[in-house]
Amino acid sequence: MSLFGSISVSASGMEAQRIRAELIAENMANADTTRTPNGGPYRRKDAVFTTAPVQNSFAGTLAEFNAGGTQGVTVSSVTVDQSDPERRYLPGHPDADADGYVAFPKINPAEEMVDLMGASRGYEANVAAISTVKDMIGRSLELFK
Amino acid sequence: MSLASGGLDLGSYLTWLARRQEVVASNIANADTPGYRTRDVGMPGDFSSVFAQFTPVVEEAQGLVTRNDGNNVSIDRESRLLAENDIRFNLATQLLKDKIKGIRSAIEEGRSS
Numbered sequence: 001m002s003l004f005g006s007i008s009v010s011a012s013g014m015e016a017q018r019i020r021a022e023l024i025a026e027n028m029a030n031a032d033t034t035r036t037p038n039g040g041p042y043r044r045k046d047a048v049f050t051t052a053p054v055q056n057s058f059a060g061t062l063a064e065f066n067a068g069g070t071q072g073v074t075v076s077s078v079t080v081d082q083s084d085p086e087r088r089y090l091p092g093h094p095d096a097d098a099d100g101y102v103a104f105p106k107i108n109p110a111e112e113m114v115d116l117m118g119a120s121r122g123y124e125a126n127v128a129a130i131s132t133v134k135d136m137i138g139r140s141l142e143l144f145k
Numbered sequence: 146m147s148l149a150s151g152g153l154d155l156g157s158y159l160t161w162l163a164r165r166q167e168v169v170a171s172n173i174a175n176a177d178t179p180g181y182r183t184r185d186v187g188m189p190g191d192f193s194s195v196f197a198q199f200t201p202v203v204e205e206a207q208g209l210v211t212r213n214d215g216n217n218v219s220i221d222r223e224s225r226l227l228a229e230n231d232i233r234f235n236l237a238t239q240l241l242k243d244k245i246k247g248i249r250s251a252i253e254e255g256r257s258s
Binding site: 002003005006007009010012013016017020048049050051070071072073118121122125126128129130132133135136139140142143144 | 159162163166167168169170171173174175176177178179181203220223224227228230231234235238241242245
């Protein structure tokens with residue numbers, strides 16, 4: 001593996017954080033959605049991060065296995081919140097039940113914002129790692145100048 | 146005169162730094178992965194080993210606080226290592242460059258540089 005391997009690792013981190021941010025944006029956009037194709041209100045989604053090798057060639061994977069240590073990250077699954085939706089009393093609403101209650105998604109905007117900041121900082125950290133490695137590669141190319 | 150003159154093998158030092166940078170990048174990428182343990186590349190402990198070949202050995206970093214999700218990546222530690230590696234790499238490439246310059250000068254019988 002080389003310095004280029006670190007770029008792939010950081011890129012996997014950027015991708016994972018971007019997917020997380022996308023899911024948060026989706027959650028916030030649907031914070032008041034009461035209808036979905038599956039019926040019922042929108043349910044909060046969250047990304048599950050898992051370590052994953054970044055090499056896709058056999059030789060690369062073998063080298064990684066022998067050396068150990070470098071692993072990228074991937075979004076292995078997206079969890080859907082299964083807890084009971086929040087019930088609000090809105091008798092005039094088209095989705096209201098017999099008692100006049102409407103099921104709303106259980107989404108806390110403060111929680112989503114904090115999560116979004118986490119995703120954004122994580123993304124930044126990976127970008128910083130890439131730019132450092134890029135400088136290092138640049139310097140090693142200048143060795144024979 | 147060889148590139149490893151003076152006993153210090155700059156080539157394998159650079160390899161060691163590249164390997165370490167890779168591990169740091171891996172730690173940063175997994176800063177939010179539940180259960181991930183911070184890894185580090187073993188530093189040549191005593192000064193005498195600096196003159197031997199560097200063989201990067203990846204091991205689990207010690208003395209870090211584990212969070213509730215089982216992850217113990219400290220982003221401050223990783224940014225420090227990122228910056229430190231950059232400086233070390235800069236120094237090593239500078240030294241190597243000077244050595245190459247010396248060899249080139251010998252090849253050209255001291256006519257240039």
